[in-house]
Amino acid sequence: MGFSVGIVGKPSCGKTSFTNAACMTDFKVGSYPFTTIEANVCVTHVRTACACADFDVEDNPQNSICIDRVRLVPIKLIDVAGLVPGAHEGRGMGNQFLDDLRQANVLIHIVDASGGLDAEGNEVTAGSHDPVDDVKFLEEELVEWMLGIVQKDWRRITSRVRSEGVKLEELLLEKLSGLKITRGHILRAMRDSNLKAEAVDKWTDDETREFVKTLQKSAKPIIIAANKIDRPNAEANFKRLQEEFPDYLIVPVxxxxxxxxxxxxxxxxxxxxxxxxxxxxxxxxxxxxxxxxxxxxxxxxxxxxxxxxxxxxxxxxxxxxYLHMITVYPVHDANSLTDSDGNVLPDVYLVPQGTTAKEFAGHIHTDLMESFIHGLDARTKMRISDKHELKDRDVIKIVSAKGSK
Ligand SMILES: Nc1nc2c(ncn2[C@@H]2O[C@H](COP(=O)(O)OP(=O)(O)OP(=O)(O)O)[C@@H](O)[C@H]2O)c(=O)[nH]1
Ligand SMILES: [Mg+2]
Structure with missing residues (x-):
């Protein structure tokens, strides 16, 4: 499945509790650090208006659920082991949990807003720990981890760029594509941090770190759950978090x-x-x-x-x-809005805003993208080209040289 959310934070902040509540699973929860060691993976849904209302049809969802014209779109949650300071150097569960996060599109940082745990997840007097510190340290750990990956064989990379004229973004893409990082992410991070790819051998350590920080913000953005909001001190800490991090999405949970x-x-x-x-x-x-x-x-x-x-x-x-994802419905028949089995509006996909018709075909199947001829908008019955940008709740038939969807 496409869209994955990594659930991160220090031990005992409530990652597994959040995951169990979202997915109605029964993974082990405990008031001691490192209850979770192996990542828990499960499915929950996000809710959005269903296209069935626009067309006034009864649908037969296959990859999702529709209740009263609200479409429940599946997403994957990855609940990992707790993160302690120095994890990138192997402390706590070390880097294992970070590797579990490779496929995540976004990270939800579960913060103990009640301030009742120290940085290692041990219980302390409620309110005595400052959750603002947790937010700072998690970001630093994440950047260190990515920096470690980027800087591996760094000398060889810089010399290949300089002496063989290989493009830096291609070499970085090779390293980072397993982390769901795209060429677009890499180019944007270089531009935003004002760095020239050709001059990579002159980048200082600080500049490389700045580049990785910018890359993390767009490729693995962090959203904050101010968890345990039911406990004393939590509301005041939630407000402080909002003041301290005005650019973040912070939700009381x-x-x-x-x-x-x-x-x-x-x-x-x-x-x-x-x-x-x-x-x-x-x-x-x-x-x-x-x-x-x-x-x-x-x-x-x-x-x-x-x-x-x-x-x-x-x-x-x-x-x-926050991520501006849109929902798009592929169909086999643009008149009846069905798949080849007659199911009405069977599937829905979450794709980033700005996704083109051809890129959307790639989300369904790489073959479909490679043999893409044109699309057909079920609303207007108009042909759409490969570069046509899709809108939320579009219903699209893809016509390809290898058949259609
Ligand atoms: N009051 C309150 N307690 C919570 C909440 N969420 C989790 N807890 C408690 O916090 C403790 C730790 O919860 P877990 O879900 O195991 O935490 P975790 O982050 O998965 O911990 P590790 O797997 O050890 O990293 C448990 O005692 C939970 O009952 C919440 O929203 N409110
Ligand atoms: Mg856990």
Whole structure:
């Protein structure tokens, strides 16, 4: 599957709790550091208006789900081992977890906003640790890791650029394509850090680091979950994080709340739609007074106050508002909007804004891109060329020399 989100942060900040709440999985959670060692991988969904409403049709989704004209598009979460300072030098679980993040398009940094853990994830007096430090150190670790990859065989690279005239971006792409880093990312980072590829042998260490930092920001951007917002001190820290990092997307989150509500929804005790700031108790008689009281507190002090538990909202905002991904529906027949089996609007793909019709064909299958002839817009029934930029909720038939989709 295409779109992957890496879940990162120091030990015990709540990565696995967030993942379990989002995916309704049962991976091990613990109040001691390094509960997770091997990465947990699972699937959840982001929610967006479905194209079925535009065409007023009943759909038969295959790779996704449609509920009341809202399309649930699958994304992959990768919950990795906790990150401690010096991880790039092998401390804690070392670099293993970073390698697990190679395929991530974006990272969600789970921060313990209650300030109740030291930098290594050990419990300390609530409020005594400053989460601002966590944000700074995670970025530094990430940059060190990428720098290590970029600078491997650096001398050989610089001399090949200088003496053989090989393009630097090609050599870097070779190293970095496994990290989902594209030529576009590399060229943009060089431009933004004002560095000339031809003069790479003259780049200072600081300049190379600056280049890698810029590359990280566009290729592995970080979004912040101010988690444990249900705990004392967390709200004040959330506000401080916002002040300190005005350019970041920071969302208050209570992974614990989301899991509790989803579990109760699954048992039929409440009606709750993830992302909502409310729920309905279906059978109050089945709950003890104290349980009802607890639910009332959750509603008042978390859902109403912060606009929801934050888990679903964070994922939606990360994908659509922050990364500007759009949804595009490939079909076999642009009139009936079906695949070759007659399913209406069967599949939806998440692609970056600005994706062209030909690039979109490549998202479905490399063959389809290589043999691309033209596209057909199901709304307008107009032909579209390879360079035509797609819009959100476009329904497209791809016509290729090897058949169509
Ligand atoms: N109050 C509160 N506690 C939480 C929340 N999220 C997680 N926790 C608690 O924090 C502790 C650590 O949670 P985990 O999900 O195991 O943390 P982790 O980041 O995966 O930890 P490692 O795998 O060890 O790196 C557990 O005791 C959780 O119950 C939250 O939103 N609110
Ligand atoms: Mg864990």
């Amino acid at each position: 209570s992974a614990l709340t989301e899991k509790v509500l989803k579990d109760l929804e699954q048992k039929g005790v409440i009606k709750y739609i993830p992302g909502d700031d409310d729920f309905e108790v279906l059978d109050p008689g089945s709950l003890k007074e104290s349980e009802l009281d607890q639910l009332g507190k959750i509603k008042e002090h978390i859902l109403k106050k912060f606009g929801g538990s934050g888990v679903q909202n964070l994922l939606n905002r990360a994908v659509f508002d």
